[in-house]
Amino acid sequence: MTVQIPQTYDDLQQKYQSFISRRDNDRHLNIFWETNPSKFNENNGQKFIELSGGMPHESFFPIDSMNLNILKEPVSQDTISVDITKEKPDKLPLLRTLQYALSEGFQPLIDFIMNFITKLNNIPLYDKSLWKIIIAGGSCDSLYKFFETCTDESTTVMVEELTFVPVISNIINTGAKVIPLRLNLDNSDEGIDLNYMESLLTNWSKGPYKHLNKPKFLYTIPTGQNPTGLTQSIEKRQKIYQLAQKFDFVILEDDPYGYLKFPKFNHKDPNSNIYKDGITSQEYIEKVLMKSYISMDTDGRVVRFETFSKIFAPGMRLSFIIMNKFFYDKFLKFQEISTRQPSGIGQQIVYSTIHSMAHSSNDNDVIEAWLQWIMKLAGNYTERRNVMLESLYKTQSYKQNLLDFVEPSAGMFVIIKIHFKGDNIIEQMNDLAKIMDNNGVRAILGYKMAVDQNFSHDNLNYFRLTYAYADNTAQIKEAIDRIDKSLVQYFAK
Amino acid sequence: MTVQIPQTYDDLQQKYQSFISRRDNDRHLNIFWETNPSKFNENNGQKFIELSGGMPHESFFPIDSMNLNILKEPVSQDTISVDITKEKPDKLPLLRTLQYALSEGFQPLIDFIMNFITKLNNIPLYDKSLWKIIIAGGSCDSLYKFFETCTDESTTVMVEELTFVPVISNIINTGAKVIPLRLNLDNSDEGIDLNYMESLLTNWSKGPYKHLNKPKFLYTIPTGQNPTGLTQSIEKRQKIYQLAQKFDFVILEDDPYGYLKFPKFNHKDPNSNIYKDGITSQEYIEKVLMKSYISMDTDGRVVRFETFSKIFAPGMRLSFIIMNKFFYDKFLKFQEISTRQPSGIGQQIVYSTIHSMAHSSNDNDVIEAWLQWIMKLAGNYTERRNVMLESLYKTQSYKQNLLDFVEPSAGMFVIIKIHFKGDNIIEQMNDLAKIMDNNGVRAILGYKMAVDQNFSHDNLNYFRLTYAYADNTAQIKEAIDRIDKSLVQYFAK
Numbered sequence: 001m002t003v004q005i006p007q008t009y010d011d012l013q014q015k016y017q018s019f020i021s022r023r024d025n026d027r028h029l030n031i032f033w034e035t036n037p038s039k040f041n042e043n044n045g046q047k048f049i050e051l052s053g054g055m056p057h058e059s060f061f062p063i064d065s066m067n068l069n070i071l072k073e074p075v076s077q078d079t080i081s082v083d084i085t086k087e088k089p090d091k092l093p094l095l096r097t098l099q100y101a102l103s104e105g106f107q108p109l110i111d112f113i114m115n116f117i118t119k120l121n122n123i124p125l126y127d128k129s130l131w132k133i134i135i136a137g138g139s140c141d142s143l144y145k146f147f148e149t150c151t152d153e154s155t156t157v158m159v160e161e162l163t164f165v166p167v168i169s170n171i172i173n174t175g176a177k178v179i180p181l182r183l184n185l186d187n188s189d190e191g192i193d194l195n196y197m198e199s200l201l202t203n204w205s206k207g208p209y210k211h212l213n214k215p216k217f218l219y220t221i222p223t224g225q226n227p228t229g230l231t232q233s234i235e236k237r238q239k240i241y242q243l244a245q246k247f248d249f250v251i252l253e254d255d256p257y258g259y260l261k262f263p264k265f266n267h268k269d270p271n272s273n274i275y276k277d278g279i280t281s282q283e284y285i286e287k288v289l290m291k292s293y294i295s296m297d298t299d300g301r302v303v304r305f306e307t308f309s310k311i312f313a314p315g316m317r318l319s320f321i322i323m324n325k326f327f328y329d330k331f332l333k334f335q336e337i338s339t340r341q342p343s344g345i346g347q348q349i350v351y352s353t354i355h356s357m358a359h360s361s362n363d364n365d366v367i368e369a370w371l372q373w374i375m376k377l378a379g380n381y382t383e384r385r386n387v388m389l390e391s392l393y394k395t396q397s398y399k400q401n402l403l404d405f406v407e408p409s410a411g412m413f414v415i416i417k418i419h420f421k422g423d424n425i426i427e428q429m430n431d432l433a434k435i436m437d438n439n440g441v442r443a444i445l446g447y448k449m450a451v452d453q454n455f456s457h458d459n460l461n462y463f464r465l466t467y468a469y470a471d472n473t474a475q476i477k478e479a480i481d482r483i484d485k486s487l488v489q490y491f492a493k
Numbered sequence: 494m495t496v497q498i499p500q501t502y503d504d505l506q507q508k509y510q511s512f513i514s515r516r517d518n519d520r521h522l523n524i525f526w527e528t529n530p531s532k533f534n535e536n537n538g539q540k541f542i543e544l545s546g547g548m549p550h551e552s553f554f555p556i557d558s559m560n561l562n563i564l565k566e567p568v569s570q571d572t573i574s575v576d577i578t579k580e581k582p583d584k585l586p587l588l589r590t591l592q593y594a595l596s597e598g599f600q601p602l603i604d605f606i607m608n609f610i611t612k613l614n615n616i617p618l619y620d621k622s623l624w625k626i627i628i629a630g631g632s633c634d635s636l637y638k639f640f641e642t643c644t645d646e647s648t649t650v651m652v653e654e655l656t657f658v659p660v661i662s663n664i665i666n667t668g669a670k671v672i673p674l675r676l677n678l679d680n681s682d683e684g685i686d687l688n689y690m691e692s693l694l695t696n697w698s699k700g701p702y703k704h705l706n707k708p709k710f711l712y713t714i715p716t717g718q719n720p721t722g723l724t725q726s727i728e729k730r731q732k733i734y735q736l737a738q739k740f741d742f743v744i745l746e747d748d749p750y751g752y753l754k755f756p757k758f759n760h761k762d763p764n765s766n767i768y769k770d771g772i773t774s775q776e777y778i779e780k781v782l783m784k785s786y787i788s789m790d791t792d793g794r795v796v797r798f799e800t801f802s803k804i805f806a807p808g809m810r811l812s813f814i815i816m817n818k819f820f821y822d823k824f825l826k827f828q829e830i831s832t833r834q835p836s837g838i839g840q841q842i843v844y845s846t847i848h849s850m851a852h853s854s855n856d857n858d859v860i861e862a863w864l865q866w867i868m869k870l871a872g873n874y875t876e877r878r879n880v881m882l883e884s885l886y887k888t889q890s891y892k893q894n895l896l897d898f899v900e901p902s903a904g905m906f907v908i909i910k911i912h913f914k915g916d917n918i919i920e921q922m923n924d925l926a927k928i929m930d931n932n933g934v935r936a937i938l939g940y941k942m943a944v945d946q947n948f949s950h951d952n953l954n955y956f957r958l959t960y961a962y963a964d965n966t967a968q969i970k971e972a973i974d975r976i977d978k979s980l981v982q983y984f985a986k
Binding site: 023026027028029030031032033034038039040042046047048049050051052053054055056057059060061062063064065066067068069070071074075079097098099100101137138140141144145165166168169170172173175226309310312313314315316317337338339340341342343344345346348349353357373377380412413437438439440441442443444445448449464465466467468469470471475478479482 | 547719906
């Protein structure tokens with residue numbers, strides 16, 4: 001096929017209409033209110049009076065003002081005090097965020113996100129008028145709504161063979177089919193197996209899924225993949241994007257962990273941590289962060305999912321999506337019909353917190369302040385990753401070749417592969433998990449995150465560990481000791 | 494049919510399985526985490542270590558603590574200061590609400606709601622073990638999810654002929670059919686026309702909708718109906734419940750305005766306001782509030798929708814539903830697959846605010862404090878309602894019989910019916926709306942809230958006004974003056 005850069009909305013519509021679900025085509029929002037501004041002339045000092053919207057007056061809201069104490073940096077005790085009132089901050093005061101609002105999210109928060117992703121170059125290459133940002137209620141909400149908008153019984157979606165399986169529910173529940181892609185679980189060529197993928201697509205009509213339509217979507221977690229912790233190289237991303245153009249599928253880039261990116265583990269100096277060495281935000285952007293799929297996108301075929309859950313707090317239930325304007329319009333229609341606006345108070349707190357971290361309200365200062373927060377966070381994760389890997393290398397189990405593992409360079413997860421004997425892997429995993437539980441440690445049983453246990457038969461023998469939730473690094477060491485003890489016990493039987 | 498009070502979950506399942514949508518039956522959540530507590534014995538002082546959940550540690554959340562200034566009563570300047578920290582309030586601290594959480598909502602907030610609705614007797618008559626409360630992200634979210642769970646191409650849903658039409662989108666988008674019920678728009682027998690309804694159901698196979706399946710659901714806003722402001726009498730509710738039993742449909746009671754209930758407008762004393770006269774909460778519950786459908790429910794056939802939007806603030810995006818446990822389980826499954834948990838920080842703020850209004854943490858004190866807030870709010874709405882009605886009675890338009898209206902005794906809305914000449918009502922409504930806009934006032938054009946404009950041909954000639962959003966009562970008077978002026982201008986043409 002010939003690749004064309006979209007120039008107009010019509011180009012997008014023509015190109016992507018076939019990527020919209022049957023259900024979306026039947027979806028219409030009945031509204032009864034007027035959306036045009038009044039033409040009433042207020043110059044004579046008389047105010048236009050609105051008796052339309054069934055909105056409580058702001059004086060009826062019980063929250064008069066709030067004050068946040070925000071951390072100067074993660075884990076710190078130092079705090080900054082932030083006042084939020086019905087008039088302040090002036091671009092997004094409580095008066096607005098406590099009230100009903102538009103389903104796409106508040107414009108001042110969207111403006112911040114736009115500035116931020118532009119600074120990071122996480123923006124498409126086609127014209128800026130043809131893509132948009134929408135705010136949603138957490139990544140689960142984003143993904144659920146996207147699949148409702150775009151997939152149906154006729155759709156095939158490719159996913160990594162081991163993945164965040166709740167998303168599979170979202171896809172399958174629309175009637176769509178999910179097929180697994182082979183993953184390389186080694187440190188030299190991490191992530192989707194390109195040869196497998198290209199061969200599958202090229203020989204579709206002779207392959208194992210020939211009874212299904214050719215795939216319209218690839219769902220991938222390219223950085224710090226869940227559960228494997230793998231990060232796709234730039235070369236791999238470029239080749240996958242070329243495959244997307246050749247075989248005309250859309251890439252759904254789910255990137256909750258992208259900011260938690262670290263250099264490879266340093267065996268000679270396990271404690272090395274560039275974030276503690278004093279890296280600048282420019283170096284972070286240019287040398288540490290991975291190039292996103294959306295930054296390669298000339299065609300409008302990448303949809304990028306981000307969330308505030310991992311870098312702010314999950315309880316905010318806030319996420320956002322960057323996508324071409326045609327997909328955006330369809331998504332927004334569905335958001336209007338279903339949940340309507342994401343939490344107003346959540347948007348308020350995220351906006352106010354980030355802006356209060358900065359020395360001034362200047363856009364660049366705000367971006368820099370948020371980058372500093374994120375880098376400090378990534379520094380903490382680096383330390384935790386280092387401790388977990390160092391501890392794993394020191395275990396009896398590793399030395400006795402009872403396990404091996406993949407060193408993550410992003411995200412929250414490490415998988416440890418257990419060298420079981422025999423073929424009844426699931427039974428053995430369950431037995432080992434019981435011993436671990438008895439020893440006071442728990443991890444995710446890998447086979448539960450396989451899309452197709454038959455397909456992934458050789459990749460079921462792992463546990464997913466996280467270093468995110470431990471109270472401190474001493475607890476990480478203790479946890480690995482307990483896992484080690486459990487493995488030695490298990491294999492001594 | 495014989496009516497049986499459900500005794501067990503199996504009874505519910507048997508009775509209501511046919512009320513579940515085709516799509517729900519295909520809906521499954523893939524989870525990979527362990528939900529059973531560990532059996533690890535922590536008695537020896539060793540703590541169980543969780544390496545499963547991909548949750549950021551709480552020390553990584555930027556919000557260390559927050560302080561709310563909450564109003565002592567609506568419109569007041571007096572405030573109470575409320576501290577929320579990672580440890581406080583002890584039943585629901587920030588540590589929990591900033592983190593990932595269960596999709597059904599936080600138990601301490603659910604417990605409060607349970608105590609509150611029990612006090613108000615808004616609970617079913619069948620066994621307490623067979624119904625539950627779930628928290629969702631605002632009433633739109635509640636209703637959207639309920640229809641996704643229960644309706645499909647085979648379902649017919651009855652609704653009031655004039656209604657909150659966005660909900661029609663939710664129903665129709667599942668493939669279900671909506672049919673309008675005749676409304677009485679007079680002060681003596683408000684709301685659904687019982688004769689019409691009973692005749693329709695009794696003669697279904699000979700009626701205008703005989704091509705559709707018999708209705709499985711009635712969606713109704715029984716108190717302060719939107720847009721009409723009508724409130725169904727208790728006798729009407731009892732008869733409709735009997736019809737529901739006879740014709741085996743489920744009643745969806747959407748009650749956002751139920752707490753904003755007032756005595757009838759007093760023509761002799763337009764300023765009379767029982768809330769300012771010093772009514773007790775017990776009198777409010779027993780003499781002012783309407784008996785809800787759910788309080789009559791012996792069978793599990795009422796689903797009650799409430800929201801914090803009208804009595805707290807819309808920007809919280811929090812609502813809840815009371816329903817039988819069988820519907821609950823299906824709804825929860827869908828919530829888990831779609832949006833997952835409602836906003837944690839929203840739940841935090843609602844919980845902390847309400848509990849801080851009370852003199853003590855005693856359950857009864859908390860309920861009483863929240864009732865006092867709500868009654869003060871209802872008092873403000875009563876005053877606004879009074880001012881709007883008194884102003885309407887004084888208009889030239891009313892005296893010249895250009896309009897009449899229904900006196901609301903609940904909620905936020907008044908409809909004014911315009912006595913147009915001729916048959917081109919919609920055209921005339923649009924013309925009049927332009928004149929109103931020129932005069933600096935706007936209201937909702939009634940025909941836009943009709944389910945079926947042909948069916949409601951004689952009920953399209955109204956505007957919906959709200960007294961909720963005006964800055965003060967002076968502005969309400971000014972708005973009615975402008976409407977009056979507009980009508981006189983229009984009919985002078």
